[in-house]
Amino acid sequence: MPDPHQDDQPVIRFENIVKRFGGAEALSKANLTIRRGSVHGLVGQNGAGKSTLIKLLAGLHHADEGRIAIDGVTQDRLTPHLAEALGIHFIHQDRLLTPSFTVGEALFLGREPRLAGTPFLDRRAMRRQAAETLQRYFGLDLPQGALIADLSAAEKQIVQITRALIANPKVLVFDEPTAALVRREADLLFRLIRRLSAEGITVLYISHYLGEIVDLCDTVTVLRNGRDVATLAVKDTSAAEIGALMVNRDIADLYPKPVVTPGEVLVDVSQLTLAGRYDDVSFTLRRGEVLGMTGLVGSGAKEVIRTLFGLETPTGGTIAVNGKTLAATSPARAASRRLALVPEDRRRDGVALPLSVLENTTLASLKRFSRGLIDRRAERSATEDLVRRLQIKTNGIDALVGTLSGGNQQKVAIAKWLSRQSEIYLLDEPTVGVDIGAKVEIYRLIGELAERGAGVIVLSSDIEELRGITDRLLVFFRGRIAREVRTADSTSEQILADVTGARESLRHAG
Template sequence: MADTAKSGEAIIRLENIVKRFGGAEALSGASLTVRRGSVHGLVGQNGAGKSTLIKLIAGLHRADEGTVEIDGKAYDRLTPHLVEELGVHFIHQDRLLVPTFTVGEALFLGRELRFPGTPFLDRAGMRRKSAEILERYFGLSLPHSALIAELSAAEKQIVQITRALIANPKVLVFDEPTAALVRREADLLFQLIRRLSAEGVTVLYISHYLGEIVDLCDTVTVLRNGRDVATLPVAETSAADIGALMVNRAIGELYPKPDVTPGEVVLDVENLALAGRFEAVSFRLRKGEVLGLTGLVGSGAKEVVRSLFGLDRPTGGTVRIKGETVFSADPAAATRRRLALVPEDRRRDGVALDLTVTENTTLASLDRFSRGIIDRSAERRQTENLVKRLEIKTDGVDALVKTLSGGNQQKVAIAKWLSRQSEIYLLDEPTVGVDIAAKVEIYRLIGELAERGAAVLVLSSDIEELLGVTDRILVFFRGSVTREFPSSETSPGEILADVTGAHETLRHAG
């Protein structure tokens, strides 16, 4: 298969693509050549530019610079419709099927069959034909009257692929197709991709799971910071090598990390489980320690953090805070135990945009400032202290939080918990969407929290950042902690290999 791939001519070619959104460059000179008949993998970290590249091919974005060629012909005004006519079809991560439709209706929507010579739908014909196609390609037989809503995730995925197959595609683009599938279903999908490839369909396969890429693809292109850093034949590389290419190995002096000797255990998690999300998660967090959690979406890391704060109710295991067992799934109780959560979506959950800096800062600790009525001057004094300490850039403590930059909003979200005198901080993706200077300040703040004796848990998908700010890192993969790394002696590539399951061997069922 790899041989024919090398000899095939380019069916999709992107040259030196530049794409800007506002001031930011999402792609800065990326190129990609997919050859006819190949199974081509595309990998990169979040923000590397993968989805922008795919949307360019799909005709949803237009490049600012560079050329897009399909089948040897350059197009500067691609539309989704034109792309489909050229034979390029997309299998999106979210299955775009109408839940109240039967399988036949969903498959033929937009190109319905009619009784010849009438305007009326031939439902029986669509049913017969879809049953035939599903049987031939997938050996799948679904009940005649089955509605999309009644199908499993994998069956929906199959219906979506079949929709593309009916149109006789030349190229199929799979965007994270296994994200919602269990192993057995993913195996079925891989079998299918191999068979399609054998039938001459070109496949572009985007995935976070490096193991899948190595297993399935013959060629892989790695994107980093909006550029393609390498295109390699998979036979000559390994998941670990690909992982190393994905991350920037030069870690500068971004991470001012103070030396803190950890104190007593304040958070003791034992065999924590939430059915279907994560299982047997155990770890201890000490005073003055910064612990990192990482994993892909759905790996369970985020759900562990939510459970600790009482947003989800665990189905098993125990959590002890300062030696005291906690039972309730109750954020208010967690707050009383001096737990603080700084959520990922700060604009929605972290700060109240239409309130002032002062009001936000004291929101979680109003009891301290009120005896029936709020003591405004005490509130202001406290806020002014914190603004100074955290170096929050604001026009004053009475400025509305929505006028602050993203990084400073995040600092206000943290100040809220400092005011509450929290001792255990759960930070969920604390630097998402803030610029690099603000990131460094947030890193410094994390170090300062630890220095003052707080215990900090940082959940992040930015592995370099985690290595810089934490003492140790737990890696989550599909619902459990697969490994723990000491931050000072680990390279990003090693962690990424675990995050993406490169050490998982995939079953070869095809």
Template sequence: MKVSMRGISKAFGPVKVLEAVDFTVQGGEVHALMGENGAGKSTLMKILSGVHQADAGEVLLNDRPVTIRSTTEAEAHGIAIIHQELNLIPQLSVMENLFLGREREHSRFGVINRAGMRREASQILQQLGAGRINPETEAGQLSIGQQQMVEIAKAMSLNAKVLIMDEPTAALTEREIEALFVFMEQLKQRGVAIVYVSHRMEEIFRVCDKISVLRDGCFVGERQIAATDFDEVVRLMVGREIGDRFPKRACAPGAVRLEVERLADDGRIRDIGFDVRAGEVLGVAGLMGAGRSEILNVLFGVKPRRQGRVRLDGAELDIRRPGDAIAAGIAYVTEDRKSQGLVLGMSVRENATLVHLRRHARLGVVSRRSENEEARRLIEQLRIRTRDAELDVKSLSGGNQQKVVFAKWLAEPPKLLLLDEPTRGVDVGGKAEIYHIINQLAAAGVAIVMVSSELPEVMAMSDRILVIHEGRRAGLFEAASATQEDIMAAAAGATAD
């Protein structure tokens, strides 16, 4: 199927999001749609999938104009979307989410065919390389990455002719990404048109045939992947050079700051030990479900520690809740900024000063003047793009929301900074700025533990790399000499530490 969008414009109130945008994708083609956060990519795809309606312009399927007023109408035309934001009902099982509103019935009496739904769900998950996910498990019990795989499986179950993938790999590990790419190639061979929205350049150049770029709601260019390169795409996206993709640090790590011995929780992680030096970035790699995030959760007091010892600057810590961790000088940028890192109903100012609100209070009364001064300083320091500090944080782009998450911890620089997928869903320009923030903190002597599913990011930004396999330490590598093959072999359990 051929899909054409011509002259698409869209505004939300006084804010113009899209202006006269043209976009075309052919059957059997993987077409990348790129742009900075806030460029209008998701809005354009939500119009195609019936979530929003355009103010102007038209959509054509095989050169015939169509009107798409809802997601149901989009699905009837063979258009499915995998949303960037997870859209599952936590209390329902995986298979119930997959077939919600399309439940399979027995041929007689209208009884739901749960056995058939279970088989079909298992087959789809198996094709995606996610066969270990039990179709009967409640969606809310799954990790973020597993929920993302269920979102993808949900779209796959529609047998779509046009598949929109909005940041589908943001929460996936290398193994899941590889399985997804294999399945995408199969869909491409069947003539499915795939629109691929991602900030991960390696993926774009590996799996896509064409690329279209939006900037500030306008179409700025289309290129054949084979005829362009990273630098040109970045220039189209941001309208400027961003310098080194992964900026280097000149300072050397200092003395050991964090010591972890035989750490274990109540199930996922077992007998893990490592140390981190002041000014060092320790990357943590591993497959989805290996226990990477659980390590950070235990260190920050989100999950209870069953055994092990944790020392910070030589002093043993007994962290039972996040408040204990904050008091000890530990900060935590969580994996899911919207549900765990921000209060979306609050302003940029309120979020940025939330952790250290006592700094601005006297006799229990918060000084708005002091709070405003702190917020303005952090906005300037982190280059947060916002109209003013009173704007609701939910109105910001993903990259700027992530900077606000960093800001709330930096009013009082921590001794130890825990980062879980710090650039997830952030555009290339925003990533470069976050990398600079990480390097500045390391240069100031902060010890940093960074979990990331992007191997190039782990290898470029870390001094050493800790690899976790099934809850245990599987390897510790010097980043300067490690290879992706070394790390993946350890993550898969092929080597022992």
């Protein structure tokens, strides 16, 4: 007779887990209990131990002390193959799909169905299983001959999830799944996760976005310094309380914004147009001002940022910097006029991961340190000063940037332009994919830039972030500025209505 309490038993239990790397403890008596069929959130700052726990569950690391049990059975030596055999599958932030594979090859890699009694692939069965799963959960048909390299971020994630669903998983682990998704794609993912949970699949959800945790999860475990400091029912807590536990302090001052009186105009944009992207965009940016921009993907806001830095060539209008028209724009010319761009994809465009902190920091300002030969002493001194000012957590300025956390990589990307002594900063989604502690440090840095007299433009899809750190806000909709507001006079609901076109719809309806 089946155990009537079986469904109450945890599907995954970590007890008093210790994991050391060299002399450092990544996990120190950490615990995690995940109930069957639940959506369980796992949060913590970078370095709190989340990645180490997940790698233990995947069999990529082995605990030095403690016990891991799956469905009540202790697993002394988990391996990736055993974890998958136990029904545990992982949807990774970096997708981890082979770019040269087709969709069909990626879906069935390592478990290809064969024609009975032959070594040949049963391609008909592969197409049928893939099509059924894609239709059932996503309502779409991905061409199985398409290359992974040609898919969007959302489509790559769909391939990962479909691959797991074909294997009838018990547990799905989502590791920062919305980092590369736009809002509409993220909403589709959330609906899927709720459906999977309703069908009895257990979900472990790791995210820096606390709003997602509150909206999606049943339970959340907070890690700090390698320990679990709380496991809470989400209905009984809030994003602010979870964030306070993560950083071990009150985050009422999450947005540390200094009071700065804006000075003279640094940037004057007049009737800027890029055919098919945006039209008749006009605004100013003053010294000491933090100007926000937001809008849906395709609204034109990102293209305006790219145009300001010379990555797009406008088809009309003008850009003036310090009163002088910026003609024949290019990144080199923009940088020479003391503009700086910190791009959204820092790992691809913002920093050079194989280079050191020092090399990245001075990459755009080598002329400062050159007297025919590079003055290495001055270069190191300037880099060390910026590392201290920005509180970049690193083993030293010779450490590779690829070894740093996301938040610290972002600060190195900013340090590069501080070293060049820029005065106009274009920040494209500056806190995407970083933890709440690093976000506060980046907000503080933005405030310091404004205090020093720089002008800062922040493009972000996080409305609360923009309300917390900007002076004015430009809302883009379908290639135009739909509204310009003083941030202090706005509400999140009003901004969201402008971003989504709800006000425009109501105006036309009336």
